[in-house]
Amino acid sequence: MWALKFLSFGLLFVAVPVSNLQAQGTRADYRRSAELRKRFSGKVFRDRIRLKWFADDQGGWYRVDLADGKREFVLVDVGRRKRRAAFDHEDLADALTEATGKAFDPEKLPLEGLRFSADRKQCWFRAVGKGWLCERDDSKLQEAEEPKNFDPGSDRQPADWKRPGFESPRNRRSPDGVWEVFVKEHDLHLRNRRTGSELRLSGGGDQERSWSDNVFWSPDSKRLVAYNTRRGAKHTVHMVESSPQKQLQPKLHSHQYLKPGDEIPLRRPHLFDVSSGREIPVSNKLFSNPWRVRELRWNKAGDRFTFRYNQRGHQVLRLIEVNARSGVARAVIEETSKTFLDYAYKQFLFYLDDTNELLWMSERDGWNHLYLYDSRTGRVKNQVTRGHWVVRGIEKIDVKARQLWFRASGLVEGEDPYHIHFCRIDFDGSNLVRLTSGDGTHQVRYSPGGDYLVDTWSRVDRPPVTELRSATSGRRVCRLEQADISALKEAGWQQPERFRAPGRDGRTGIWGVIYRPTNFDEDVEYPVIEKIYAGPHGSFVPKSFRSSFDTQVLAELGFIVVQIDGMGTSNRSKAFHDVCHKNLGDSGFPDRILWMRAAAKTRPWMDLSRVGIYGGSAGGQSSLRGMLV
Template sequence: MFKIGALALAVFIQGASGSATARALADGSNGAHPPLALSDLERALTINDRYRGLTVNVPEGPFWLNGANAFVYRRTTHGEQQFMRVDAATGLKRAAFDQARLAAALNEASHKSYQAGDLPFERFELTEDGRRLDFLIEQVRWSCDVASYACTSAKLTAPDFQLSHHYTPPAENNPDQRSVSPDGKWIVYIKNYNVFLRSKDGLQDVALSRDGSEGNYYVFSTLSWSLDSRHLAAYRVRPGFKRELHYLDSSTDQLQREHSTLVYPKPGDVLPLPQPVLFEIASQRQVAIDDALFSNPFELSPLRWWADGRGFTFEYNQRGHQLYRLVEVDAATARARSIIDETSKTFVDYQPLVMDQESTGKIFRYDVDDGKEIIWASERDGHEHLYLFDGQTGALKNQITFGEWVVRAVNHVDPVKRQIWFEASGRNPGEDPYFVHAYRIGFDGEGLTELTPQPANHHVEFSPDGRYYVDLWSLIDLPPRMTLYRAIDNAKLMQVETADMSELIRAGWQPPLSFHAKGRDGKTDIWGVIHLPANFDPKKRYPVVENIYAGPQGSFAPKSFSRRTEPLTQLGFVVVQIDGMGTNNRSRAFHDVAWKNLKDAGFPDRILWHKAAAARYPWYDISNVGIFGWSAGGQSAVGALLFHPEFYKVAVANSGSYDNRIDKIWWNEQWMGWPVGIEYSRSSAIDNAYRLRGKLMIVVGEMDHNVDPSSSLQLADRLIKAGKDFDMVYVPGADHGAPGIYAERKLLDFFVRNILGQTPPD
């Protein structure tokens, strides 16, 4: 660790020793613990490794196998992981495969040393004949024979369309890439950046397009046939600005540094322009499509034909994220029309409601009866809900779900029974509004039925045919239960797993404490958790450190069981996690606080929450509050000292995006808006570095591929120019989060020094 600013360490120690908390801890008043020993630090750094082996039969999320009414899940017992398979019809539970043989086969093929109880994948696919297991390890697809356990591998390459933001494909597609028409008469391929058609007998070979070029090319992976083979559609892409980040890895296996480059679009950059194109096969001609409805795309979804060939659809996410549109192109006329428009004065939250079929865009969409009706997710009434539209006219038929609660996921749709199984939160009064429950409802909005009555956090997975579902549920103080149900009548068929944490409790593990208090509006409950210190004594007082992540893409305070504990609790700290306004999974008004205002980070709510906790719990000491976070949480941790130094005094910021103009394009334009405006500067820790008060440590990994590491270095530069003292940990060769025990130890040391006022054990 190196210092920024003269005598920074001395200043830090002197400043911390002068605080009320530091004095109390130093003289042992208020029941504070004595000076820390080396064993305390060692326990903090190893506690989670120790706890990992003290639970039994802890199941993870299940997944169903294709072609079989069976599901698989991974469970952990004493630190060893085992894949289990359950046959839904018979209830037979057994090992999914021979993990020892698979590990040996993988080691032989990969020249690695994988362990049978710690295989490097979480999910796998079973081929329909049941003979092979397919899974991914670090962008390599492995396929292993179940009988012989012989394994082969193939490196994955991203589809051209996914890379088109920064990638010009070769002039001709790989000869192995062929798109054959559904009737088998034609083969389509790319040559000289254009679309070519070849008859199956090879006698005809014609150019369908002639306008393709290196600067306006057709993308093979976007070619899409109508099922009647009469039409073909594709995207032609004009490339955008190719912004590159350049890295020098100083810590390689060789003496010399290694150079690498990453294409990394940033807010405001010129984007590629994908445009759909229609081809008639009989006339072998290209038909122009007017782009007035989709002229400024941030992103277009893959092209999807109706089964009857009448046209194709795609979803248009307009740059600025305030319009998301479902577009249909008529095959006979090439006319484009909007079926559904989703609009917002702030941003359209298009994060998908996860489902294992059909929805190819971002917003959840399910086509009923070849698009005669469309189920669509929307926040148009202020909460995330499902709606039923007429797919032919675009008219709203009815709202399916409604109320001051939010749909979180769609699990299964039965178009015959006209029923939807979904997950939602916030519907049960008096319950934590983030608890997810499963429900069933009719397309007409009638017959809402709750399937998971236990007041807990649930996740369900339906079998591909919709006949069965598995419910995995837990609480922060109750380990997971997994149960198999029959969908038609919700009958319980099997208690699959019940985890045991008795050894964990005997070892001293304590569950977090749930707490909520009113937010800035005086009405809305703000929820969070309190991780209690080791050997907690309510008669003593404990300093508080907040672990912050306030990204608008989700909510982050834990609701489910985890044996992990916060290392700082082993050194006598209370550690808290809070979901303030601006985070997701509540009302739209709750969420909109973040728009063009990421510096807010819910701090007005968080500070009130801390004060309410201190008023309720005498042991909760907020006289010298610390805060830490990584990535967007790193940005917020610095923001705490810039914008709220009257409350937060000490911060550790790891891999932070300290100016949203420096970070990746999608995340920042989604929440900070486009075009890039003055709001970016107002939320910038770099532009506001002169405001710094308190003790700050910046941690950055040299090879961070998620957040441009220059963000941390520019912040350091601006702090130096402002005459501010701070610490900085630069980790050679490290990626995002600078993982490893060194950075973790530096975080612990920093809070011990600046909040406890002690010199950390050597």
């Protein structure tokens, strides 16, 4: 039994003396809570931009929208490493007033369709139904049609660098256009589109074993791979609707829902030779019990294909290669775990065909990292990333330069280990460069040419900062914006507080956030409510800045609300994550309890004799267990 008793939110809290206690749920509390989002809405400025890059990738422009309809137009010059006004707003307002006879407010210029000349000396825009050409240095203005060679800028992201040929395309029709696959009478058939002749490829099909006619063709159209799926077991789950609207008696609802241990759908790849119409047998010894078979991919020569096999139970993962001539299968890579392999969020595969290599993601050293493999031998050539931090995702791969760009967390010592930073590294594991800087979690958008990135970083207690940086070296070109939250503070915004405490092992940091009501009084003792979500597929405590959270709305009713990522959740070490293995009921409660106790030691206004808990989905399961255990 937990040392700290959890009670369900919505139930009566335990009886305690009323001195220095906050009464919850007054009419004023509910009114203030209901109006909180509206009260804080539209009170943050300069927190986000969308830079429209010029075609040369050496600058661009953006608009800043401010309070009361005010706006600024900003020009960015990479070469000069500066941002500046796109034009003199006051002079342009005067010029427009003179040209149209209408008064223009320099802080509310109604410019649309803005674009610039290649030398940035002129700009063109639409206003009051007309087109205008403006000299940027002196704001001389003349009515003009839209110039053909002026650049409006683009916020388009670079083309997808990451996964060319990640999976071969599926199609009914062969690449040479001669053949077409279709299903008839539960079996797979092949039609010659030139002669109209038909050939049955498979046999023994029935309603329980279905074929997909969306097949994987070899590049030379000589072979194809099709999936055959055996249906899973029938497992009917019944639910009773106690009070249906259209009848007096309860209503029974039944649907199929497979549970652990049930026979699940079984999908396997089958290889066929087109010229003979025969199946080339492939032993399923290496993929006999799949939870999923996916990412099937032919090589360029069409004599081999690979696919990823995740064994049911998620303790075996293989990259399997099949010789298309002989049907012989081999495991190029095999990952095993005594607990589980995170198949959903910690998998990455990238083929380097020209050098017979591939990039692979694994937690084998206790942290989520990338490895370079020889695809012919299945041997690890080198570990690409390493350290007590985790790769969170791949941004870009430059095959020629043998470099990759990626997201990581836990990389910067002293920061919240969930903060995301962006990095670059060589395939051989050398020259690791952190491209972002600033104690917060980062989001980036790349220039269309990929040479620069716009980095916006923040924390729940730190308003966003937006900077322009080199996407190669990380060198800061210039700061673009610093968010203005003065209006938010004037509206009574209560800043969330980050807090860290040791977990159950006495060493590992457990991170969370504390929310207070806007009328917070440190001399009052408040009951504490945790919003919990302990699903093992992610981490859930907010890390970036927002003007309002749903937890804040609840706090406004007179509570201290907390969110915590305990052990068993993701995005830390493998050992941290493994706590959830066959142990979902743990929900990180030992860590959460220690965290609350540590927080309350220096925060006497947190009354741990009155603790509530709530959550949705997995959070609901944790809430119920917190009540009962």
